[in-house]
Amino acid sequence: MHLKIGELAKRSGLTVRALHHYDSIGLLRPSTRTDAGYRLYNRDDIARLHQIQALRRFGVALADIGTFLANPGSRLPAIVDQQIAALTRQIEQAGVLRDQLTRLKRQLAADEEPALADWLTTLELMTMYDKYFTQEQRERLPFFNGSEECIAEWDAMVARMHAFRDAGTPPETPEVQQAARTWMAMLERDTGGDAQQLVRLNAMQDNEPAARAQNGITAELGDYVKASFSAWRLGLYQKYLSPDEFAFMKANYPVRMQEWGPLIAKVRAHIATGASPLDPASKLLAGEWMELFCSYAGQDPATHMKIREAHEKEAGLKTGTFVTDELLMFIRAAVAG
DSSP: OEEEEEHHHHHHHHOOOHHHHHHTTSSSSSEEEEEOOOOOOOOHHHHHHHHHHHHHHHHHHOOHHHHHHHHHHHHHHHHHHHHHHHHHHHHHHHHHHHHHHHHHHHHHTTOOOOOHHHHHHHHHHHHHHHHHHHHHHTTTTTTTTOOHHHHHHHHHHHHHHHHHHHHTTTTTSSSHHHHHHHHHHHOOOOTTHHHHHHHHHHHHHHOOOOHHHOOOHHHHHHHHHHHHHHHHHHHHTTTSHHHHHHHHHHHHHHTTTGHHHHHHHHHHHHHHOOOOSSSHHHHHHHHHHHHHHHHOOSSOOHHHHHHHHHHHGGGGTTSOOOOOOHHHHHHHHHHHH
């Protein structure tokens, strides 16, 4: 039995254009053609099309379908995992929307008519958070869950830092440094000390204008806070370093500061798997850590010991860093091993 492309399109519910596309990408090529060049599909071709349609209904991308059909056993577990993850996200998003609609219904039933603009803003922010956090992760963020005390505290802090910056107050000013320390401590507190939460927040803050508009934390203000926090930490290190060592640190410390958050998150996630510091993967992470550390500490072991002494004596150096004693011990063991 052979079917022309028009007949196959009609029986399968697809368009001729779709079948042409499948042919062009090598997903479903007709076994034969007429002398005039028309496509003819045999029983095996039709059976393959049925498989393609089944996988498409399953939500599998065309590129993955081709890979799977070429080697059926190799990709199926990964494909199933992808679909489960996608369905889980959809369920979570539906649950969030259901909660919002329930609250809206409750307000309407109590004759508390919400402002349309407020609800649109709320839904926009919820959708934005959905892109970066799972439901469980969102529930651990007090400023997302409507903690009035937390939101008021952050609003006051952001306003204070804006006032410092707008007045032209240098970030090295002690009063600004104290505010920056408090900022970082609040951030560590409200993410539960989870560096992955910090990475997600930073990504959302960098990529979403709506986030910056809502919380008032512009890119310029973020840089101002980071500069002040760095200046405060450098002041603590300076007490332990020679003038040359400190000059090198001061020039290089801010350059790659943004790399610490993702690396700390990666190391902590690795530790959570129960990995040994002596594992090859642990040693690779320790290598990344030391390379980043040496970018501002230099290569002299004597300088490294001075910095370690600073950390042992200056408890404040841990503030807002998301670095735990467990993590440091793990890195040291991996380096030593």
